[in-house]
Amino acid sequence: MKPLLPHLLFGSVTFEESEEYQEFQYKFLIVVMVFGALFTSFFIVADSIQLNPLGGPHMRSMAFFSTLAMLLFAVLRGRKHLFKPVAWTYEAICLLEYSSALMYVPEDELRLLWFFVNIPGVFILLGKRVGWFITLGTCAGLTLGNTHLSHPYSLPAMATNMAAMLYMGAFFHVYSNRSISYFTRMQAYNTKLHQLATHDPLTGVMNARAYYERCDQLIAAASRKNEGFSVLFLDLDHFKAVNDTYGHAAGDWVLKAVASTVRSSIRRSDAMGRVGGEEFSVFLPATASETAVEVAESIRQAIEDSMPDIGGRQLKVTASIGVAACAGTGQTMQHLQKQADEAMYVAKAAGRNRVSVLKHA
Incomplete structure (x- = not known):
């Protein structure tokens, strides 16, 4: 008061x-x-x-x-x-x-x-x-x-x-x-x-703590409006091989390039964070499952197409993306992120470099 x-x-x-x-x-x-x-x-x-x-x-x-x-x-x-x-x-x-x-x-x-x-x-x-x-x-x-x-x-x-x-x-x-x-x-x-406290210094996107705080705010706003939302969980395929083959400098370049590619593929109203070494998460407000899958697919394709030649060799980096959607309210970010994580592992098990979705009503 x-x-x-x-x-x-x-x-x-x-x-x-x-x-x-x-x-x-x-x-x-x-x-x-x-x-x-x-x-x-x-x-x-x-x-x-x-x-x-x-x-x-x-x-x-x-x-x-x-x-x-x-x-x-x-x-x-x-x-x-x-x-x-x-x-x-x-x-x-x-x-x-x-x-x-x-x-x-x-x-x-x-x-x-x-x-x-x-x-x-x-x-x-x-x-x-x-x-x-x-x-x-x-x-x-x-x-x-x-x-x-x-x-x-x-x-x-x-x-x-x-x-x-x-x-x-x-x-x-x-x-x-x-x-x-x-x-x-x-x-x-x-x-x-x-900026230092809330953003990842390498990629410039939000760090995990700031990202999840922002997601909680967006979920609260969606609850007031009775809107659905979706979460993407992105993990780079065989990223360790990039560091082992080309060095950590090349690995850092890949992470920055992926972050830039994802940012350019989403709306300004969406939220993005680096939540692990080669893991990124994207929150899509007012986005149904079908649209979220389309966004994830465009991101997956853009990442695959953005890799350059290094030392005369084609750098092969792809991403497996899990999608979780919530059509109602009352869902927590922790639970939805867990679903997106599970969907990402389904994509990995199915051969990697693909999008998988789990729905929650």
């Missing part, structure tokens, strides 16, 4: 491992919007009890900002695909709110700080280009608008403000650049580690 507060803030939304930085941006924006709305509401309450009088125009601006910020929060919560338009809209109302304070609260000499507070969030949420666009636009707007204020800032004060704003822009440009670089590197490392 999820903790209550994170669920209330972020809703039922999930991110892939590759979306770690996007998840950070999404949650950061929600926290900023909620905190901004609550913080502005505090000023509204303080004005209503005359603790911190701000005046009518700016009060209406703050009420508008607080209401719209909470509406944007409600729109974004649980909808990560709306992040960009919500982030742009929130930035627009922030600039309007800060401009309102600049025009209508002249007694607050530090109100320019709100424009500085805005810059880090823009770099983090909308990126470096937008960050510089907002930074330079703010510098230009403050410079041009200063002369129209009822109490303009002095020239030295404006010069200091502009220099500090440009410095902050440069600081967060470097920060956001390094942050994104860090997340990118971590994503690449995680992808590499995941």
Whole structure:
């Protein structure tokens, strides 16, 4: 069960491992919007009890900002695909709110700080280009608008403000650049580690553990849809003779060639794993026995046709393939793989280089 507060803030939304930085941006924006709305509401309450009088125009601006910020929060919560338009809209109302304070609260000499507070969030949420666009636009707007204020800032004060704003822009440009670089590197490392943990290093197909985990997922999906499925169990014929005659380098080439041949013969939705030295298994979702046999036969023929000459001698490698099909639900991968294994041994006993099938209703 999820903790209550994170669920209330972020809703039922999930991110892939590759979306770690996007998840950070999404949650950061929600926290900023909620905190901004609550913080502005505090000023509204303080004005209503005359603790911190701000005046009518700016009060209406703050009420508008607080209401719209909470509406944007409600729109974004649980909808990560709306992040960009919500982030742009929130930035627009922030600039309007800060401009309102600049025009209508002249007694607050530090109100320019709100424009500085805005810059880090823009770099983090909308990126470096937008960050510089907002930074330079703010510098230009403050410079041009200063002369129209009822109490303009002095020239030295404006010069200091502009220099500090440009410095902050440069600081967060470097920060956001390094942050994104860090997340990118971590994503690449995680992808590499995941590949090493789940795939056979020689052939590039899934290893046995990852393959069977994937099959369990596909069986669960088939059960929900009440669909059948099939499993192929493939064993190379006389593979030991290849290693003994041509060497282990040739044996490795054969295994890689077979894996490539099988991959090119199945759908992207199918799963394939190397489950033994020269043994491969293929899971075919939503595939009846007759179709599975056709797929197995095409794989068998493709393997036989793909072997090259080595040292002037024709490399003879074939495969015996067992097929097991499940037309209903409730069948486990362990039991179905056992059936496919038995069918493969029937193919071996019948002379090898052929396809044999066992059915399970």
